[in-house]
Amino acid sequence: MAAALTLEGVSKRYGDFQAVRDLSFQVEKGTICGFLGPNGAGKTSTIRMILGLQGASAGRIDILGADDGRKVRDRIGFLPEERGLYKKMTPVDAIAFFGALKGLPTGEGRRRAREMLDAQGLGASKNKKMKELSKGMAQKVQLIASVVHRPEFVILDEPFSGLDPVNQQGLEAVIRQLAADGATVLFSTHVMQHAERLCDKVVLLARGRKAFEGTVAEAQATTRRFLELEGAIEAAQAAALPGVSGVEVVSERDGVRVLKAALGQGGRGQEALKAAFLGGLDVRRFELREPSLHDAFISLTGDNPDIDQSVKPTAPGAVR
Numbered sequence: 001m002a003a004a005l006t007l008e009g010v011s012k013r014y015g016d017f018q019a020v021r022d023l024s025f026q027v028e029k030g031t032i033c034g035f036l037g038p039n040g041a042g043k044t045s046t047i048r049m050i051l052g053l054q055g056a057s058a059g060r061i062d063i064l065g066a067d068d069g070r071k072v073r074d075r076i077g078f079l080p081e082e083r084g085l086y087k088k089m090t091p092v093d094a095i096a097f098f099g100a101l102k103g104l105p106t107g108e109g110r111r112r113a114r115e116m117l118d119a120q121g122l123g124a125s126k127n128k129k130m131k132e133l134s135k136g137m138a139q140k141v142q143l144i145a146s147v148v149h150r151p152e153f154v155i156l157d158e159p160f161s162g163l164d165p166v167n168q169q170g171l172e173a174v175i176r177q178l179a180a181d182g183a184t185v186l187f188s189t190h191v192m193q194h195a196e197r198l199c200d201k202v203v204l205l206a207r208g209r210k211a212f213e214g215t216v217a218e219a220q221a222t223t224r225r226f227l228e229l230e231g232a233i234e235a236a237q238a239a240a241l242p243g244v245s246g247v248e249v250v251s252e253r254d255g256v257r258v259l260k261a262a263l264g265q266g267g268r269g270q271e272a273l274k275a276a277f278l279g280g281l282d283v284r285r286f287e288l289r290e291p292s293l294h295d296a297f298i299s300l301t302g303d304n305p306d307i308d309q310s311v312k313p314t315a316p317g318a319v320r
């Protein structure tokens with residue numbers, strides 16, 4: 001499959017601080033790629049380099065056949081992390097305005113705006129002022145504004161942040177539809193569940209370095225299955241079960257613990273359960289669990305994606 005985006009050995013320095021290190025990955029045409037990592041991992045810096053909004057300190061970027069995102073800006077749709085549309089505009093005007101910036105005639109922009117707002121359940125708000133919309137509605141409008149010109153490549157920086165679960169689901173549907181219509185989508189997030197459901201490929205970033213590139217299933221296969229056990233069981237008793245390579249106490253109440261027992265490579269836990277019952281352990285509940293992408297991230301990087309990795313840059317005069 002042809003690549004819509006290729007990064008080769010890309011790095012970004014802000015003064016003495018290295019935000020992105022030797023990053024290489026590809027996004028194939030027509031696929032959905034999740035760009036995943038904690039806050040501060042370097043996602044926004046990379047996206048800005050892809051768009052040509054800031055130069056790379058080293059390395060090469062090819063987007064839609066161009067060596068600079070600015071050369072193909074009309075073929076790209078971008079939802080920035082910082083949101084905000086002109087408060088006094090109506091959604092239709094705002095969307096048409098952004099379309100016009102990408103070369104879409106205003107009349108056509110307004111027509112598409114109405115159609116897309118209707119499809120997103122925002123028909124009743126079409127002619128309100130932006131400042132009268134809820135945050136979730138405004139975010140949907142901004143997403144529509146970023147894709148109204150039907151770009152070949154859509155880049156969304158943390159598109160799920162600030163949305164309630166219903167709107168998050170709606171956004172997942174929009175992203176799927178964009179790819180079904182032939183667009184290539186790259187979105188950043190630190191919430192692994194969205195990527196788990198949506199992505200053909202994920203690129204995991206930790207402290208500016210790539211920790212993994214591949215499918216969600218491939219990422220999950222790098223980490224082990226585990227048994228979740230509940231009962232009056234000591235961690236040491238669980239650790240002694242056959243095939244168990246490590247035990248974590250998830251919770252404990254009145255001597256009843258929930259334990260997470262990691263299984264060795266390929267382990268299915270039958271031996272451990274058999275030994276637990278034969279040994280008379282007080283097992284009240286057990287479950288064989290597949291690792292989530294979140295588990296895979298932790299095992300691949302040693303980092304928790306929920307923990308902010310932002311480090312204050314030491315360079316004098318460096319500004320975000």
Ligand SMILES: Nc1ncnc2c1ncn2[C@@H]1O[C@H](COP(=O)(O)OP(=O)(O)OP(=O)(O)O)[C@@H](O)[C@H]1O
Nearest residue numbers: 014019039040041042043044045310311313319320
């Ligand atoms: N213009 C800048 N000058 C100096 N340091 C910067 C600048 N932009 C980003 N950084 C630093 O680079 C690191 C990576 O930031 P970046 O915004 O790329 O991460 P991120 O993964 O997108 O996180 P977030 O989701 O919080 O934006 C952070 O430590 C940040 O403080």
